[in-house]
Amino acid sequence: MMRRLAGSLLLVAAVAGCGSGASQENPGGKELEVLYRVDVTWPHLEKMLANAKKQYEAAHPGVTIKLTPVQGTPEAYYTKLALLNRSPGSAPDLYYHDTFQVNADVAAGKLAPLDEHLAAWPDWETQFPDSVKQAARGGDGKIYGVPISTDTRGLWYHKEVFTKAGLPVPWEPKTWNDVLTAARTIKQRVPGVIPFSMYSTKIHGEATTMQGFEMLLYGTPGGTLYDDAQDKWVAGGKNFTDALSFVNTIHREELGPRLADAHNAKLADKMNLEWFPAGRLGISLDGAWTAAAWKPTSTKPWPEWTQKIGWTAMPTQNGQEPGSVSMSGGWVMAMSAYTPHKKEAFGFIAVATNKENSLAYSVGTGDLAPRRDVAADPAYSADNPSVKFFTDLAAVTHYRPAYEAYPKVSAQIQEAMEAVTTGARTPEEATAAYARALPAAVGGAERVVAR
């Protein structure tokens, strides 16, 4: 077994070593390595970066852009990136980065602040709204990434399923109970259809935390993960239990997908590429980008979706102000603190996030555009009538408390969500377990406040 362990460590070292060519000087020029994620059903970022590479290299002879893809889920991507970032030699010069991971890397000094470069880039002032600029702001107030995408979240529903169940279309639920009632009605009247689907297991990682749990927690009265006034993490409480109770109800009353599907890493593809087009799913709680699965740019287009699918906001728990809730995150292009070619690296970020490339990305992924000129472009909303609705959800949206400890807190939430989904724990037990685990996750009991 010693050999096994050593073998796996070697493997890690080998993986880390793969990227070591990154910042080495070529005989005649410079090379910038860009790390990004790709998946069979998600080729959009790769297309956009390949285009940016062509443009940038044409304009800057002597600089080579090396695109390094990571195949797989966002979780697999986080792990590869974290391993490559372990040493300056293997760290990519530029990388696609989830905003909730930014502060952990800022704390470790692995990201380069961009303020100086941004000041000299006119687009930053003219095209990026202030709310979007905050996406990758570090604890020190500096900006650590240029947004590629932003998003909101809400409910998607199948109009034909609703009609068969005798439910009103358009559907406008006012409380959690309205959502549950609709799901129960579907279960009763349209057999063979999965009434409601959401991400609630560990395998879906941050999607379980954000699309699942936080969409519920931030819809409870005063529900939050982090108490801004006291600068402390909130340990459980009634809001927390209520959010978990919703998930518990879905699975104990069998209103959700079968547990085997809830644990399937490909749940999103099942929901959007299989169940919705086949009319086998009633409601899903998911991101603004969901429609990208059906658009002509998808790997499996479904043109009828504009007639068959409806969308609406996730209501607050009891319909209290502001009536609905949403969560926002997004991804940025970030620059490694270790890259020796900062000027060239920022030059590539500016090309990658210019209007043309941002537009291509947003149209492909269905993510909300961070740039004003992209949002105003007719091509952006052409095949997607849901864009305006999800953009307007910005009025009720919340941001994650993306502090350094957030990824660990998120892991604890996923733990609680899965325990409730499988029925291993009651909502109360899962909340208690979260409250117990929180101090260790955030670095001490003094950084936690009980509710």
Added chain:
Amino acid sequence: MTVATARSPAATGAPPGGPSRRGVLRWLLPLAPSLVLLAIFLAGPILWSVYIAFTNETLTGSASVNSQFVGFANFIRLFGDPNFLNSFLLTFVFVIGSAVIGQNTLGLVIALLQRGRGRVTRSVVNGVVIAAWVMPEIVAAACWFSFLAEDGTLNTVLGVSQEWLYTAPMVAVILANVWRGTAFSMLVYSAALSEVPADLVEAAAVDGAGPVRRLVHITLPLIRRSIMANLMLITLQTLAAFGLIYALTGGGPGTASQTTPLYMYEQAFRYFEIGYGSAIALVLLVIGALFSLVYLRLIKVEDA
């Protein structure tokens, strides 16, 4: 035999004036390249992982560049962690079920049944069993996945609809591991059985011992040392099994098939707690060592 050939040049080459420096150099020099490689690539990572098991090292965040020595904190946390205890129990079930009972018994049975069969039968059976063993772990997992999946072979044959990987994940991974690993035990036992003197077995038969008595009183005692060695090897292999379970169930649903190596992976590479993950690895290493000690001890008892 190998020991003798290795010794003779050193023995004859040593000058009569006693064990000089030259003598040491003579065997150290040719070994040096491999010793250096072993030190760098085997001892190095092991020592490093032992060290970080006592730190709060993480893969991201400030502790990734500025980790601190935390003494036994990781181990204290480990033994109070219900998920670790759960994983430990599952590892035990997995090792006993798939290695000690499954691979070991099945390997022995196949080897026994093959004795005295024709060459064709032996080649076919050997080929089939070894094919499963030669197959890369991930491919084996993919085979079992498509066999057990909801629209997979098993359900089609039985005419039922059952998510085996969800309803019986431990049974699934144990079966898959038995299927894959039996070849090793079979080969060990085939070799051991060929050493059993045929006249002894014949004599017992002449004395009126039936097949079962011949097996229990003649064959098994004669191959006891092979049994112990085989048990030790497959136990250690199975203890560290990762790829098969990871690809089949991912340790799920929930933590229902999350053996200790999977738990270690989750902590170290999903949640980035590499220090804590290394502590788990270290505990696993100690458990493996304990198992080996027990088996070695049993072999020694045999010898005495």
